Amino acid sequence: MKKIFIGNLPSDTSEQDIQTLFSEFGTVRASKLVMDVFSGQCKGFGFIEMEGHEARAAIAGLNGREFNGKSLKVNFETPKPGGRRRR
Template identity: 35%
Template sequence: MNIYVSNLSFAVIDEDLRSYFAEYGEVSSAKVITDKFTNRSKGFGFVEMPDDAAAEKAIAELDGATVDGRTIKVMVARPKEERPARPAHSNNRW
């Protein structure tokens, strides 16, 4: 199950995120999302847990928990929604 975690402290790194969830079961991946230019945390991340029951327990217990002085939000990650294609701008003037 893919889990979305938000309102993370900017000091949290991938290994920290993994350790928060590891006490609930196996974590196949944990990634804090960073800005590609500054490499600074964007304050959210994703955790992948292969066991859905363990993932659901982690979500239930960690959602609303205080981590590094911040109340984190934990939920099942939803796929990025399809966005309508933007029309190409035309410089043709009639």
């Protein structure tokens, strides 16, 4: 299972929109959009989980593709160095 980062999403994007978009390339196992607490709108990025070969196909097919007027940034998730630690 591979986790894919999706960036530069329009604020009116829903999880259903993303699942429909990525399902062109295979089965979406999980999806999570990062939402603003106060407005309830998408903060512009999210994550999708797909099988490895499907994930690679989705990245190749969607990175740079226009979606609702914005050019998507799609790539494998890379953990931030020294990422946040929960206490």
